[in-house]
Amino acid sequence: MEDFKNIFVLGIGLIGGSMARDLKRVLPESTLYGIDSSENHLSEAVGLGVIDHSSRFEALSQADLVILSIPVDQANLFLPPVLDAISEHALVIDVGSTKGSVCDAVRNHPKRANFLAAHPIAGTEFSGPTAAIEYLFKDKTMILCEVEDTDTELLKKAMQLFEVLEMRIRYMNPHSHDKHIAYVSHLSHISSFMLGKTVIEKEKNEKDIFDMAGSGFASTVRLAKSNPATWTPIFKENKANVLESLTEYITNLTHFKNVLEADDYEEVYNEMENTNHIKSILKGLS
Template sequence: MEEFKNIFIIGVGLIGGSVARDLRRILPACEIYGIDASKDNLEEAVGMGLINHSSGLEELHLADLVFLAIPVDQANLFLPPVLDAVREDTLVVDMGSTKASVCKTVAEHPKRRNFLASHPIAGTEFSGPSAAIEKLYDGKTMIICEVEKTAFKLQERALQLFSDMGMRLRYMDPESHDRHIAYVSHLSHISSFMLGKTVMEKEKNEKDIFDMAGSGFASTVRLAKSNPATWTPIFKENRENVLETLKEYIDNLNNFKNLLENAEYEAVHAEMKNTNHIKSILKGL
């Protein structure tokens, strides 16, 4: 199969930068061009050897493959002009955490068949080029939406590359993706941010409270380190689904609070016992 030679990465942060690290290993002959709204990020990425060239949208005609790894609202803005600019045989892959709006954005685009909508279930709470990690995607799930709308030959080349990155592929329609991911990813971020907020508000008045924090707190609050520039657009694009999960979460918390207020300790025990079952569901995670 023909190899990708000139690869453009739009957004050289955690997600795009980690793709670059894998490309270096899998396609040692490729040239990686970076595009980023932040000149500092671009310079850093070149300095680190993450990308070969600091580039711009005007050079996209060179691209065999384009990765979009920018905030999801930006992806909606940039995807049409990117598709306009690329050649007929170029593959454009979006890596954003919401998929319905981006699929809608390009639904009628003349180059829809050049586009593949993907979401790698991988990341950390850090951001920027320095957060890029080799093999971030190894063993992780790649969710692909509307695969049938991508040209067969481009599908094939993309899926081969994702397999070479060590990813497991899952196919899903974009609406189902957005509804489910709200539960297993977006809600976790809100629960973590608000937990961090609650404890930090207390800390203003009470010194040394964090001396008492252990690994359990660190684990539940880890996602509160995430980048608001990434997450505000995600919550915006997936607003309806996120609100639904958030409502259910708050209802469950209120129910737990009521049980505790009413000293219904058997029911408190049952709430936890029934949730323990998550052990077997999360095996391997």
């Protein structure tokens, strides 16, 4: 881990910026460089101390560690040239929320062993360098995929880094990961966006919404504040799994609507009671 002297973060948003903040904290001797398509993001990140310097793609040959934190549909395109650009000893970690397509994109790359597919289960509804939070990853789960294809020594260094960041490690097949994350994350965002859309369309007077909204509504639509530029590529890359989860969700909504229309309040009660055990499943989840 002490070999990570020059660290490059591609994509200085919430996740990339938060990772940069934590890496500066746990690796104080390292130098953090940022690469981003937005010059404003780079200027903000340097001004906020999220990174030490802005940089360019051409400088990746100097990198010891590269964190790839860009929209998931771009990661598939950028990862191969990133691997082409790095030295033989460097490690590239992709931290996007879909893993199947990005793993497939470099399956036969000559430097596949320099790549680690990862997904930190952490975040907020905010975006950009100003959203970067120190300790965002503390006590959070880091899902790792296809670790058997990553160089043993580089994987060891990455595991040491995740340990210092106080993250829990979980191993998954990339395509299984994408299927499961569609239910517990991607579907949640769609539900939040569509609930917000439904209320906005129904309540044309915004004052009525704010006067009547309680903490339940606020917490349910919190994710609707998320950046569409981040989430549209996620839905695109994980389309098949998202559609499957949406179909099941719509089936459940339709059933609830039907039993309510039929005045079957015993079934209404049962539907909610049968779901109440989620309290024990999510107990202690931060």
